[in-house]
Amino acid sequence: MSGIHLFVPMLHVRDAVGEHTRALRDLLVAEGVDCRIYIENPDPNTVHETRHYLEYEDDAIAGDVLVYQMATRSDMVAWLAGRPEPVVVNYHNITPSEYFAPWNNWIARHQALAVLELEDLAPTAALGIGVSTFDADELRRCGCPEVVVVPVANVRIPPMTPDPTTLATLRGPEGEGGPRWLSVGRLAPNKAHQDTIAALFIARATTSPDARLTIVGSPSEPAYARALRRYAAELGMHGAVTFVSGISDGALAAHYVAADVLVMLSEHEGFGVPLVEAMSHGLPVVAFAAGAVPEVVGDAGVLLEEKGPRHVAQELAALIDDPARRESLVVAGRARPAALGLDRAGSDLVAALLDVAGRAPGVSAVPGSDVPVRPAAPLSH
Amino acid sequence: MCAREVEVTAEDSGTPEEQGDNPRSGLSADERGLLEAFDRLRPQGSLGWHFDDTVRRLVEPPQFQGRPNGWAGLPADLWERGRGTKASERVLGDVVTTVAQDLSEYTDRAVDESYQRTEDALGELRRTVFDAIRFLAARVERLESSVDPLGMEAAEFDLPAMDASAWFDDAPTWAAARSDLPVLLGELADDGLLAALVASGTGVEGVDPRGPVVWAANAAFDVGNGKAGPATAIAEVIDYLRALPGASRGCVVLAGCVDRTDIAGKVDLIDEARRVVAPGGALVVLVTEQSAWDASVAPVVRDLLPGRPLHPETWQAVLEQRGLRGATWHRPTSGSVHAVVSEVGR
Numbered sequence: 001m002s003g004i005h006l007f008v009p010m011l012h013v014r015d016a017v018g019e020h021t022r023a024l025r026d027l028l029v030a031e032g033v034d035c036r037i038y039i040e041n042p043d044p045n046t047v048h049e050t051r052h053y054l055e056y057e058d059d060a061i062a063g064d065v066l067v068y069q070m071a072t073r074s075d076m077v078a079w080l081a082g083r084p085e086p087v088v089v090n091y092h093n094i095t096p097s098e099y100f101a102p103w104n105n106w107i108a109r110h111q112a113l114a115v116l117e118l119e120d121l122a123p124t125a126a127l128g129i130g131v132s133t134f135d136a137d138e139l140r141r142c143g144c145p146e147v148v149v150v151p152v153a154n155v156r157i158p159p160m161t162p163d164p165t166t167l168a169t170l171r172g173p174e175g176e177g178g179p180r181w182l183s184v185g186r187l188a189p190n191k192a193h194q195d196t197i198a199a200l201f202i203a204r205a206t207t208s209p210d211a212r213l214t215i216v217g218s219p220s221e222p223a224y225a226r227a228l229r230r231y232a233a234e235l236g237m238h239g240a241v242t243f244v245s246g247i248s249d250g251a252l253a254a255h256y257v258a259a260d261v262l263v264m265l266s267e268h269e270g271f272g273v274p275l276v277e278a279m280s281h282g283l284p285v286v287a288f289a290a291g292a293v294p295e296v297v298g299d300a301g302v303l304l305e306e307k308g309p310r311h312v313a314q315e316l317a318a319l320i321d322d323p324a325r326r327e328s329l330v331v332a333g334r335a336r337p338a339a340l341g342l343d344r345a346g347s348d349l350v351a352a353l354l355d356v357a358g359r360a361p362g363v364s365a366v367p368g369s370d371v372p373v374r375p376a377a378p379l380s381h
Numbered sequence: 382m383c384a385r386e387v388e389v390t391a392e393d394s395g396t397p398e399e400q401g402d403n404p405r406s407g408l409s410a411d412e413r414g415l416l417e418a419f420d421r422l423r424p425q426g427s428l429g430w431h432f433d434d435t436v437r438r439l440v441e442p443p444q445f446q447g448r449p450n451g452w453a454g455l456p457a458d459l460w461e462r463g464r465g466t467k468a469s470e471r472v473l474g475d476v477v478t479t480v481a482q483d484l485s486e487y488t489d490r491a492v493d494e495s496y497q498r499t500e501d502a503l504g505e506l507r508r509t510v511f512d513a514i515r516f517l518a519a520r521v522e523r524l525e526s527s528v529d530p531l532g533m534e535a536a537e538f539d540l541p542a543m544d545a546s547a548w549f550d551d552a553p554t555w556a557a558a559r560s561d562l563p564v565l566l567g568e569l570a571d572d573g574l575l576a577a578l579v580a581s582g583t584g585v586e587g588v589d590p591r592g593p594v595v596w597a598a599n600a601a602f603d604v605g606n607g608k609a610g611p612a613t614a615i616a617e618v619i620d621y622l623r624a625l626p627g628a629s630r631g632c633v634v635l636a637g638c639v640d641r642t643d644i645a646g647k648v649d650l651i652d653e654a655r656r657v658v659a660p661g662g663a664l665v666v667l668v669t670e671q672s673a674w675d676a677s678v679a680p681v682v683r684d685l686l687p688g689r690p691l692h693p694e695t696w697q698a699v700l701e702q703r704g705l706r707g708a709t710w711h712r713p714t715s716g717s718v719h720a721v722v723s724e725v726g727r
Contacts (some may be wrong), residue, residue: 003422063655068505102423102424103423103424172710194416194419195416197419198412198415198416198419201415202412202415205593205596223424226421227419227423227424229537230422230537231418231419231422233537233538233593234418235418235591235592235593236591236593236594238537238539260478285468304405306407307404308405308407308408308412308414309408309412309415310409364599
């Protein structure tokens with residue numbers, strides 16, 4: 001029986017691409033489609049649910065469709081480009097290498113090569129799927145002949161219930177503390193967490209002496225993560241900036257619920273899952289309008305065209321001190337995931353892949369081909 | 382993004398901030414200073430830019446543009462147009478055409494083979510260079526982690542503030558020998574020492590890596606509101622010293638930074654300060670009494686901080702060993718901060 005198989009360089013848990021891949025696998029299996037995840041480098045946490053991509057050569061069946069989850073470079077790409085099966089590029093964006101160059105030359109080189117790989121693979125892809133219009137435009141510029149936009153499939157709708165213990169700890173005694181800023185995202189240079197720390201410094205020196213910031217994210221680039229800690233320390237904010245990583249989904253939900261505002265000053269976002277997670281939890285969003293952020297936030301958050309620390313601090317203070325505006329953003333934010341089509345993203349993605357499978361030779365062997373296929377709907381916003 | 386967009390040309394040089402569309406151009410000086418304090422923490426500094434371009438050139442074999450089209454021979458219609466040409470000239474023309482085409486094909490083959498040989502040789506060289514870089518990178522990481530497995534910076538520790546009040550009256554005298562040049566105060570301790578030096582009429586610059594300390598000093602002296610005050614900078618003292626020209630300061634006073642750094646860091650500070658102080662000027666080390674230090678820092682700091690204050694007698698020995706003259710230990714009349722004063726030889 002032919003199938004639709006997913007290829008990703010590494011499958012991580014609590015990682016945007018990893019969770020999207022696992023969610024897509026589950027959706028396809030639920031549709032009766034044979035689906036396996038193939039990787040290049042094993043992650044100990046997921047090794048039991050993956051196979052090495054070279055093993056696919058023994059598993060291949062006529063009519064298979066191969067879906068590559070692209071966000072970084074991999075030897076898989078050259079191999080996929082040489083395969084006879086239709087290849088779908090599910091593109092999650094490649095962070096430009098100049099963000100990493102001052103911190104880690106190896107990763108910078110990796111990212112530069114990934115761009116070359118995208119340029120090689122995109123023109124031959126049976127379909128390109130961008131998780132945002134921003135990503136889809138890049139796919140088109142790189143020569144992908146057919147592109148659709150389907151957002152990520154792993155955003156929980158409705159949102160996760162907060163972990164009560166974490167929530168109680170975060171909230172502390174009634175009335176304690178000042179405004180609680182939250183920033184969620186890997187500690188990677190394109191996320192520009194330092195700009196949020198600088199804005200907090202200004203806020204504490206001017207409008208909000210008790211403001212605090214929690215940064216939730218794994219130290220994706222250790223040198224950058226270390227510099228962030230040192231920066232906060234040098235600015236005298238030992239106790240005001242807290243770094244958190246490796247927490248459960250429930251604990252993350254508690255952070256969203258306990259905070260007063262989500263601040264995202266990232267300079268390059270292919271989608272921005274924390275934005276929709278925050279909005280789902282009723283947390284107002286203040287974000288720098290870069291990459292896919294404007295299309296994801298829409299009019300449900302505060303979009304900043306510039307992010308000087310004083311300007312950011314003033315915008316945050318103005319929002320926190322204006323309950324009516326906050327409430328209107330909360331209402332708009334809760335409706336935003338549905339407006340983005342996140343509630344149907346999984347089924348749209350499956351439909352798009354089954355459509356490709358339907359065009360593939362040997363399609364009669366795919367059980368999913370018996371399922372009525374509807375075309376993938378582009379994002380409506 | 383497409384590869385076409387990562388092409389970096391000479392005109393693009395500089396970090397994104399340094400380019401024409403500098404996103405910081407609209408910020409105030411203090412905001413820029415705040416953000417630049419983070420830039421200094423980037424381990425590779427300006428090495429970053431041009432990296433993509435260099436890597437692309439290294440990993441991608443240069444595209445052989447192809448040799449110019451070989452000689453196509455005489456125009457096909459020549460003989461049509463030259464019906465009046467003599468038969469002997471037409472034979473000669475045929476011979477020239479044949480020979481030139483043979484020569485052209487031979488040259489093309491030679492160019493192709495030469496290019497291939499060059500590519501083979503360069504390809505091997507490229508692989509070797511990359512292997513060497515990877516090997517060295519791995520070695521550096523292992524070396525760094527073995528020297529400093531925790532990777533914690535001094536700034537991450539909560540250190541006690543230095544009380545230098547015992548030296549407010551003496552500080553102006555340290556600067557007296559070369560009063561024609563400004564005094565550099567390496568870490569501000571508290572505003573008092575800076576104020577004492579400013580009050581004496583000496584030109585003063587204060588350097589401290591802690592943003593709030595510098596901002597507080599600026600506020601205390603009302604700097605930026607048209608009033609003359611000390612020049613201040615948010616910077617690591619060692620970095621600031623390295624950027625200064627030699628013999629450009631009349632006196633350097635080191636406080637705080639000399640207590641917390643390890644011995645190599647202490648020696649670096651002394652060597653740079655000695656280079657910066659003009660002949661006849663003074664180098665002063667303000668050092669916290671060891672017992673007071675141990676009592677004031679938390680056990681975690683005491684155990685993990687790479688350095689601790691040296692005894693003043695040790696400082697005397699270090700200063701003499703680094704080429705300074707007359708290192709003298711001055712005990713405080715109050716408090717726990719001692720001064721070791723030395724002179725840069727003329």
